[in-house]
Amino acid sequence: MPNVKDSIFLKNLRGEPTDRTPIWIMRQAGRYLPEYMAVREKLSFNELCRTPEAACEVTLQPIRRFGFDAAIMFSDILTPLEPMGAPFDFSKGGPKLERPIRSEKDIRALHTYDAEEGTNFVAAAIKLMKAELGDKTPLIGFAGSPFTLASYLIEGGGSKDYINLKTMLYTRPELLQELLDKLGDQTLAYLKMQVAAGVDAVQVFDTWGGILHPADYVKHVLPVVRKIMDGLKDTGVPRIYFLKGSAPYNHLIKDLDVEAFGVDWTQDLTMAIDQMGGKAVQGNLDPLCLFGSEEEIRRRALEVCEKGAKASGHVFNLGHGILPKAPISAVETLVETVQGFRRS
Ligand code: 1CP
Numbered sequence: 001m002p003n004v005k006d007s008i009f010l011k012n013l014r015g016e017p018t019d020r021t022p023i024w025i026m027r028q029a030g031r032y033l034p035e036y037m038a039v040r041e042k043l044s045f046n047e048l049c050r051t052p053e054a055a056c057e058v059t060l061q062p063i064r065r066f067g068f069d070a071a072i073m074f075s076d077i078l079t080p081l082e083p084m085g086a087p088f089d090f091s092k093g094g095p096k097l098e099r100p101i102r103s104e105k106d107i108r109a110l111h112t113y114d115a116e117e118g119t120n121f122v123a124a125a126i127k128l129m130k131a132e133l134g135d136k137t138p139l140i141g142f143a144g145s146p147f148t149l150a151s152y153l154i155e156g157g158g159s160k161d162y163i164n165l166k167t168m169l170y171t172r173p174e175l176l177q178e179l180l181d182k183l184g185d186q187t188l189a190y191l192k193m194q195v196a197a198g199v200d201a202v203q204v205f206d207t208w209g210g211i212l213h214p215a216d217y218v219k220h221v222l223p224v225v226r227k228i229m230d231g232l233k234d235t236g237v238p239r240i241y242f243l244k245g246s247a248p249y250n251h252l253i254k255d256l257d258v259e260a261f262g263v264d265w266t267q268d269l270t271m272a273i274d275q276m277g278g279k280a281v282q283g284n285l286d287p288l289c290l291f292g293s294e295e296e297i298r299r300r301a302l303e304v305c306e307k308g309a310k311a312s313g314h315v316f317n318l319g320h321g322i323l324p325k326a327p328i329s330a331v332e333t334l335v336e337t338v339q340g341f342r343r344s
Contacts, residue, residue, distance in 0.1 A: 002135045004200055009070040009138050012313035013201060013238035013259045013280050021305050021314055022069035023338040024140070025331070026242075027321030028062040029074045032328065035061050045090040049079050052125035059129050063137055065328075066335045070138050070201070070315075073126055073194070077144030077205055078152055080190045083118030084110045086153055100156035102164060107179045110153075112186045115193035122190075126197035141199030143191050145206035145243075146183035146228075147221045150176065162211055169216065177220060184224035188231045195235045203240040203262070204228060207320075210245025217249055222256075229258050240282055244320060250275035265289075265319030269307040280313030287318040290330040297330055298337045305341040 004010070009022040030036055036058055039048065048054050055074040063071050078088045078095055088095040101107060116123065129139050144152075152158070154165045168176045191202050209221045229239050242262025243249060253261070254277040263272045263283035273281055285304050289297060301316070308314030316338045322331070 004133075004135045004138050007069065007136075007138045007200075009315060010200060010238065012315050013240070015259075015280055015312040017343075019343055021308060021316050021338055021341055021343065023316040023335060024068045024070040024072065025062075025318050025322050025334075026072075028066075028068060028072065029058045030322065031324035032322055032326045032331075033061055033065070035065075045076070046088075049075050050121050052121055052128050055121075055125040056128040056132060059125075059139075060132055063133070066331060067339070068137075068335065069339075070140055071129065071133055072140040072142065072203075073122070073129055073199065075122060075125070075142075077142070077149065079122070080115070080119050080143070080186065081149060081153065083113045084186060086110060088152070088157075094158045095152060097153065097156040100164065101153040101179070102168070104175060107175060107182070110179075110182060112182060112189070115186075115189040116196075119190060119193065123193060123197040126194060126199055130198040138200035139198065140201050140203055140240075141191065141194035141197075142203045142205060143187045143194075143228075145204050145209055145221070146180045146187055146224045148206050148208045149183050149187070150179050151208045151211075153179070162208070169212075169220070173220070180220060180224050184227055188228045191228065191232055192235065195232070195237050199237065201238045201240065201259075202232065203242055206241065206243040209243050210249065214249055214252060218252055222252065226256060229256055233257060242282070247272075254279070260313065260315065262317065263319065269304060270310065273307070273311045278312055280315065281308060281311045282315040282317045283308075284317070284319040285334075287320050287322055287326070290318075290322065290326045290334065292330075294330075294333050297333050301334055301337045302341060305338060309343045 008018040011018050059071050059074040088097055151165050232239055238259035240260045241258045244264050247267045260280035260282050261276050263281050265284050265286035269284050289300050
């Protein structure tokens with residue numbers, strides 16, 4: 001009987017030897033897949049996230065098509081904010097919040113909630129996904145880091161300069177901290193709920209944690225990430241921290257109690273492995289490499305595999321999410337190359 005615990009994905013996160021390198025890619029369920037777009041013609045993005053059967057279907061799509069070594073539950077980092085009183089609208093391209101959260105009153109009005117109730121549709125989706133994936137393919141749960149979530153709440157959507165967030169940081173840091181602490185408590189409860197529902201590993205996405213001076217990162221971002229990761233330790237599931245743009249912070253995060261660090265494509269993987277003190281790594285091919293020639297994709301993917309093989313564990317991934325225009329044939333080339341690589 002195969003056991004999901006023996007999957008090469010989980011083995012690499014635990015630092016156990018495997019003869020090949022597992023691969024999954026961030027945003028593997030999404031707009032580059034025609035079968036995803038077909039589902040989206042019938043359901044809005046929010047409906048999709050809140051309908052367990054549909055979320056399960058799109059989670060499985062990239063597994064069926066490419067045979068990735070791990071599935072990631074379909075949802076969004078912003079989904080658990082709605083029950084706090086901050087619903088996002090995704091219909092205009094990027095996420096938009098009706099009324100940004102900027103004052104003391106706005107922050108106090110956000111409420112923490114029982115994750116089993118407020119996000120019961122996520123637990124239901126995870127149970128369906130686990131039943132479909134069986135013992136072959138592990139399922140990754142995830143959440144946004146409090147800082148990345150705060151950036152969307154304060155700006156009201158994506159931002160180029162984070163003017164509102166930084167204004168708060170430089171005028172009322174204690175207010176920003178209050179928001180981060182509140183989001184931290186909710187995020188820990190949300191991830192614990194996912195583990196109870198059956199996910200095999202968790203990833204915290206910190207897409208925008210890298211926009212701060214390292215001293216501010218250490219003061220405001222790192223402690224709440226640490227609290228979440230420490231709070232998950234007893235669950236026993238491997239924890240992955242993906243901080244985009246982490247290169248100037250690697251020496252600051254290396255002591256976090258996690259099993260693996262996500263590495264973006266702006267860093268040399270060997271350097272990141274040296275700086276991350278013996279932990280497993282996940283990454284780090286440039287997502288734009290998928291627009292290169294087949295030969296170039298193969299060459300660069302193998303280079304990442306060779307470097308990753310020197311870490312205590314390596315999970316192949318892109319250095320950030322796949323773009324909606326990425327060619328399917330490039331993903332096929334990538335998966336075939338990585339799954340064909342043998343560690344010596
Ligand atoms: O129109 C559509 O169909 C919506 C596009 C879309 C998709 C497919 C959004 C809106 N989110 C998602 C899914 C998603 N988002 C997943 C699913 C699982 C998978 O990886 O396959 C995950 C893990 C996320 C995480 C996410 N959402 C992050 C962190 C990772 C990253 O890419 O940096 C962030 C920052 C978001 C916010 C968000 N949601 C959606 C968009 C387009 C964005 C980015 C907006 C921006 O650039 O600021």
